[in-house]
Amino acid sequence: MTVLVVTNDFPPRQGGIETFVRSLCGELPAGDLIVLTASMPGDTQYDAALPFRVIRDRSGMLLPTPRVTRYAVNVVRRFGVDRVVFGAAAPLGLMGSALRRAGVRRIVAMTHGHETWWAGVPGARQALRRIGDAADTVTTVSSWCATRIAPVLSDQAVSRMRRLTPGVDTTRFFPGCGGDEVRKGLGIGDRPVVVCVSRLVARKGQDTLIRAWPRVLAAVPDAVLLLVGGGPDRDRLESLAAGHESIRFTGAVPWEEIPPYVDAADVFAMPCRTRRFGFEPEALGIVALEAAATGKPVVIGDSGGAGDTVRHGETGYLVDPYNPPATAVRVIELLTDPGKARAMGAAGREWVAAEWTWARSGAVLRELLDL
Known part of the structure; x- marks a missing residue:
């Protein structure tokens, strides 16, 4: 069993989604985990200290273009990936169908705040529906996000939605921590x-x-x-x-x-x-x-x-x-x-x-x- 996390939101870039994705990676078996992400300053040194494999695309931002999709499919086939997590469903989740055809058995598409914007815009709304249909599960970080995203998904995708929230490291944040x-x-x-x-x-x-x-x-x-x-x-x-x-x-x-x-x-x-x-x-x-x-x-x-x-x-x-x-x-x-x-x-x-x-x-x- 090999899990591939496909994301633009990954350190050394800092931000809430980056912390979310990186922390969840720490909860998965390191020996069976690969992260496919974009290139960014300082990434070589950062990746060298991680317990799992990171593959950096040459671009500074992954988009579901034919080239990036082919690259992701090659990673799936090369490493025998059968599970995929999209760190942010939109737009990378549009690659879901292609990865499914390449042999991926389960797909989890995580949504954050920006997918609620997609849910309100014609064209983007239809794309979000395609992402939901290609995934086994669409996750949401809050009840409000769920209410905004659910109306644009198919009934089947809505029935498979789950809440997946970030956590807090209480060993870092505690009374008297400095x-x-x-x-x-x-x-x-x-x-x-x-x-x-x-x-x-x-x-x-x-x-x-x-x-x-x-x-x-x-x-x-x-x-x-x-x-x-x-x-x-x-x-x-x-x-x-x-x-x-x-x-x-x-x-x-x-x-x-x-x-x-x-x-x-x-x-x-x-x-x-x-x-x-x-x-x-x-x-x-x-x-x-x-x-x-x-x-x-x-x-x-x-x-x-x-x-x-x-x-x-x-x-x-x-x-x-x-x-x-x-x-x-x-x-x-x-x-x-x-x-x-x-x-x-x-x-x-x-x-x-x-x-x-x-x-x-x-x-x-x-x-x-x-x-």
């Missing part, structure tokens, strides 16, 4: 801290936090807002935050150094939102679960599948991401009631440890592949 050192390094000390860890893009809602911040300061004058990450929206956000010493930008932080920044928070907040007429939602938002695993109460924007990452009123709050005053109310509530914040953080960690583990996700994938 937050004190981050606070010391930034000169924050014991001040109340709100942390947002995310790329600086409009969808993540850092500007909502900045607009809410004067209200927060009126109630908690020594509070600090720590925006962790880099991205194209940084200049606009820094202009919006001008004059506020209490709003700090860290810039980009390597993935392996993220947990201490989350641990530095008293409250984790990311008022993510849906943009571009519904075509740019938050599919899930694993960072909220990582914050919960670190024992932090979370304040999360009501966008797409983000609601799956918080138990409203128990592990944190779901807020209107277009309403800075309402966001400020929840942040203030948690900063001024440390007992409630600690209780929500403890409930969040318990929930994540029980239901959001990579071992659980890996077990689902192995079942779907009939391993």
